[in-house]
Amino acid sequence: MKNILLCLISFIIISCQTPKSEKKENINSQSDFTKQERFIDNYANETLKKGNVNSISLAVYKNGETYHNYYGKIKENLGKPNDNTHFEIASISKVFAGSLVAKAVIERKIQLDDDIRNFLKGDYPNLEFEGTPITIKNLLTHTLGFKERRPPKLDKIWKDISEGKYENNSIEYSVDEFLEELKTVELDKKPGTFYTYNSVGSELLAYILEQVYNDSFENILESFLKSLDMNDTYLEGCREESKFLITGYNEKGIQAPKTRNILLGAGGAMISTLPDLVKFMKFQLESEDPLIKESTKELYLDREGDKTGYLWDVDSAEEEGFYYKKTGTSDGVQSVILICPDANYGLILIVNNTSEKAFYDWATLYDRIESDLIKFPRMNLVSTLKNDFIEKTDKAIATYKSEIMNSSTYYAKARDLNVIGYQLIRENRVEDAIKVFELMTSEFSDNPYVYDSLGEGYFKNENYKKALENYEKSFALDSTNTNAKEYISRIRKILE
Structure with missing residues (x-):
């Protein structure tokens, strides 16, 4: 779907209610949708951690069931939005x-x-x-x-x-x-x-x-x-x-x-x-x-x-x-x-x-x-295994390779693996990040940016030959990737 862009608002909310969700029993699997709600909550909270958004209000509908929730604070001590917020x-x-x-x-x-x-x-x-x-x-x-x-x-x-x-x-x-x-x-x-x-x-x-x-x-x-x-x-x-x-x-x-x-x-x-x-x-x-x-x-x-x-x-x-x-x-x-x-x-x-x-x-x-809503009731496998990817990277990769074959139950996107890889980099676990990026390139080999990420992992690990190899693959797939072009030039000077 095409990217969407947006906007709106102004004044204040102080009261705070427990987030509500509406439930109907005609969805394919109640337990699956409950898991999907947890994914949505995690995505929203991860967005808040970036520090650019104060509060999030969202609602989803799928196959007759709705879920809505609120996250963050409107500003400092003003509390989170709620059902009374205008x-x-x-x-x-x-x-x-x-x-x-x-x-x-x-x-x-x-x-x-x-x-x-x-x-x-x-x-x-x-x-x-x-x-x-x-x-x-x-x-x-x-x-x-x-x-x-x-x-x-x-x-x-x-x-x-x-x-x-x-x-x-x-x-x-x-x-x-x-x-x-x-x-x-x-x-x-x-x-x-x-x-x-x-x-x-x-x-x-x-x-x-x-x-x-x-x-x-x-x-x-x-x-x-x-x-x-x-x-x-x-x-x-x-x-x-x-x-x-x-x-x-x-x-x-x-x-x-x-x-x-x-x-x-x-x-x-x-x-x-x-x-x-x-x-x-x-x-x-x-x-x-x-x-x-x-x-x-x-x-x-x-x-x-x-x-x-x-x-x-x-x-x-x-x-x-x-x-x-x-x-x-x-x-x-x-x-x-x-x-x-x-x-x-x-x-x-x-x-x-x-x-x-x-x-x-x-x-x-x-x-x-x-x-996620497009794919449901198929579940996002990377989101399902996220904690394992962070805590037990090798085990998560093995589980991923086994479960992704079950295409009627799971799906995966390069972006979600990329997010986990960069989280590992921020935690100074570059070798684990490289493992995740390598999985990403094997799964999404036509995507130029997966090689860009793997190139960065190898660069941070000072494996410049591998870094150059992957940046060149990225640039070959997308000649507009200026980041890859800059790193190729930079690495070649290092290897001279």
């Missing part, structure tokens, strides 16, 4: 608007090819390019054709929010002002031909929904949320600010400003809890509601092969089958929701840090958990 879900808000648009399409309130000017009051001759107007589909797929992402005043307010200028000040910018600014925007490309991510489209969709339903977007959204029993999900500014709104931290590690609802909120102003997001995930995977199929169908394919549905990112992969996802990024929180209906699993992952390192750790954790 998160800004940023751009994940968009897929709720997309669902409402899908419902309106099914109800024949609107059509995807409708000119959006049919729903706007006043004249907007500028909202077309060479005779091609902006349509509902263009709003859903970020293909408006705007020369600039946002009108100038709206853009300035957006940036001012990120700088904290509206922490204690109200935003003096109305929907009417936005519509007036909309008359000044310039299109420099045909709508439907270029993908440019923005929040203007979703805000316009919210306004159009108000027109066709003759009701406020807040009421339309709240009705949908109530139908899903999502009672702790709402638009920022539409309820008194929760004392449980989590504090997020930015690139500099300082408290990030809170998200503010500039217009109608469809672009990124929703707040939710993890249990409520689990309900939304289960709805996507278990309900027969036709809006799910409608909202996740492919509407646009860009030049890089990325596909978009009703504000969802949609695609398919060999193991996952069809899947769709959405990430959210506020100034202080990163989040993602993944839905894989063909493989019957889902994942939600939220951290309250947005530094580059935190983002990398968040994405890596996402990938580790998602990889």
